[in-house]
Amino acid sequence: HKPKKFPPGPRWVPILGCASEVYRLREKTGYLYKAVKELSLAYSRDGSLLGLRIGKDRIVMVNSLEANKEMLYNEDIDGRPKGIFYQTRTWGERRGVLLTDGELWKEQRRFLLRHLKEFGFGRRGMEDIARSEASHMVNDVLETVGDGDAAVIQMHNFFNVYILNTLWTMMAGIRYKPTDPQMKVLQALLFDLFAAVDMVGTLFSHFPILSIMMPTLSGYKDFVRTHKRIWKFLRDELARHKERFDSSQEDRDFMDVYIRVLKEKGEVDTYSEGQLVAMCMDMFMAGTETTSKSMSFCFSYLVREQEVQKKAQEEIDRIVGRDRTPSLEDRPNMPYNEAIVHECVRHFMGRTFGVPHRALRDTKLAGYFIPEDTMVLSNFTNILMDEEMYPEPYSFKPERFLSEGRICLPDHYFPFGLAKHRCMGDVLARCNIFVFTTTMLQRFSFLPAPEEPLPSLDHVDGATPSAAPFKALVVPRTA
Numbered sequence: 001h002k003p004k005k006f007p008p009g010p011r012w013v014p015i016l017g018c019a020s021e022v023y024r025l026r027e028k029t030g031y032l033y034k035a036v037k038e039l040s041l042a043y044s045r046d047g048s049l050l051g052l053r054i055g056k057d058r059i060v061m062v063n064s065l066e067a068n069k070e071m072l073y074n075e076d077i078d079g080r081p082k083g084i085f086y087q088t089r090t091w092g093e094r095r096g097v098l099l100t101d102g103e104l105w106k107e108q109r110r111f112l113l114r115h116l117k118e119f120g121f122g123r124r125g126m127e128d129i130a131r132s133e134a135s136h137m138v139n140d141v142l143e144t145v146g147d148g149d150a151a152v153i154q155m156h157n158f159f160n161v162y163i164l165n166t167l168w169t170m171m172a173g174i175r176y177k178p179t180d181p182q183m184k185v186l187q188a189l190l191f192d193l194f195a196a197v198d199m200v201g202t203l204f205s206h207f208p209i210l211s212i213m214m215p216t217l218s219g220y221k222d223f224v225r226t227h228k229r230i231w232k233f234l235r236d237e238l239a240r241h242k243e244r245f246d247s248s249q250e251d252r253d254f255m256d257v258y259i260r261v262l263k264e265k266g267e268v269d270t271y272s273e274g275q276l277v278a279m280c281m282d283m284f285m286a287g288t289e290t291t292s293k294s295m296s297f298c299f300s301y302l303v304r305e306q307e308v309q310k311k312a313q314e315e316i317d318r319i320v321g322r323d324r325t326p327s328l329e330d331r332p333n334m335p336y337n338e339a340i341v342h343e344c345v346r347h348f349m350g351r352t353f354g355v356p357h358r359a360l361r362d363t364k365l366a367g368y369f370i371p372e373d374t375m376v377l378s379n380f381t382n383i384l385m386d387e388e389m390y391p392e393p394y395s396f397k398p399e400r401f402l403s404e405g406r407i408c409l410p411d412h413y414f415p416f417g418l419a420k421h422r423c424m425g426d427v428l429a430r431c432n433i434f435v436f437t438t439t440m441l442q443r444f445s446f447l448p449a450p451e452e453p454l455p456s457l458d459h460v461d462g463a464t465p466s467a468a469p470f471k472a473l474v475v476p477r478t479a
């Protein structure tokens with residue numbers, strides 16, 4: 001039964017809840033966020049919340065700006081979902097930092113942030129890593145161009161390797177070449193990992209019985225297989241780290257720091273090898289696709305909007321010139337390029353949902369009743385693609401973040417969330433996007449590829465949205 005004062009939504013039928021209506025609309029519109037929009041228009045009278053039930057899961061979509069702020073600051077809704085889907089990824093236990101709550105999350109989040117700083121996270125070292133990756137990126141493109149004047153390059157997944165390297169350098173001291181077989185394995189694994197998840201769960205998480213009755217059809221078998229492979233990949237790296245670990249030497253990366261704690265104290269409290277592996281997996285999940293997909297949206301628009309690209313290049317030439325590469329110190333003097341970073345993150349998050357929260361106890365939101373264990377999700381499309389807050393929301397307009405030539409971020413712009421679960425990697429993401437974009441635009445122009453359609457404005461739906469595949473004609477800029 002629908003609890004009294006539960007947020008409005010379609011009728012619930014036994015066992016299914018309103019699953020058939022949600023699936024039907026998702027099929028019809030092609031996207032979860034569009035299905036949610038149609039349902040919200042039909043049922044949500046005041047536009048704040050939409051209440052659903054899919055199988056066993058009660059899910060509340062938070063649509064309005066006010067309700068989102070209220071939700072993110074409400075400590076009663078600071079949990080992360082529990083259940084087969086969220087725990088199978090960590091083999092029945094709650095581990096990691098992305099989908100955990102309570103003491104374990106608090107302690108491990110604090111530990112991770114504190115020690116990643118030793119390897120540059122949020123500091124100068126982070127920028128050095130980003131700049132070094134950016135110069136690899138430039139060299140790789142130059143190699144592709146060779147003796148020619150230009151090259152047609154597949155752009156939608158171009159940045160994945162370099163983004164992954166910035167994170168993996170801090171976590172495990174490793175960077176790969178795009179052609180490295182290990183990198184190919186890792187990328188394929190991450191691709192499968194993302195294909196196997198969805199922000200609201202999957203068929204077997206809403207109907208856990210299906211994991212036993214129809215393990216293949218319900219996606220359970222693939223989900224387990226992919227997670228086994230990623231755990232093996234990470235455990236192999238952990239084994240290599242343990243083998244070469246020398247307690248008299250300085251730690252070289254986050255894995256070393258964690259191994260030291262385990263060697264000195266053993267697996268106590270929330271610390272364990274499993275927790276370390278889960279954290280690495282979480283950092284990959286939260287930190288790679290988000291940033292590289294924001295960048296691919298960015299370049300898909302830059303190819304379409306040559307004027308925006310020219311303005312960015314004019315600012316780069318004026319402030320940085322051509323004799324050195326752009327750095328974060330230039331950022332305050334390059335508001336237009338910084339505005340591009342905010343605009344591309346808006347385009348990415350504006351097509352998706354936040355990381356799911358869970359009500360830790362019965363509570364209220366926007367005047368409605370939210371029972372304990374309800375999953376609660378920020379519907380970022382409603383806030384970042386709202387016509388009034390962002391006129392012509394599907395256009396790429398960095399100017400919307402500028403006022404009198406300076407960066408001006410409105411209160412309603414919070415693509416990294418708010419409050420205690422706020423994104424841990426926003427500083428790294430913004431650093432990478434700024435350094436990568438400005439370095440690329442300093443050295444190259446990105447034009448529509450001959451005989452190819454312009455990059456599409458539609459996107460590919462998934463756990464996180466991606467720009468539709470597109471190519472660009474990449475032309476080295478002459479001095």
Ligand code: HEM
Nearest residue numbers: 098286287290291294355415416417421422423424425429
């Ligand atoms: C454009 C890039 C990114 C965007 C738009 C983004 C956005 C977000 C959002 C909306 C949340 C959820 C906040 C909530 O649940 O209330 C989140 C959480 C998180 N993000 Fe990011 N993120 C990005 C990049 C990164 C990077 C690079 C990392 C890692 C270095 C990262 C690590 C995390 C982690 C660990 C959490 C969970 C935090 C917690 O629950 O305590 N993210 N992110």
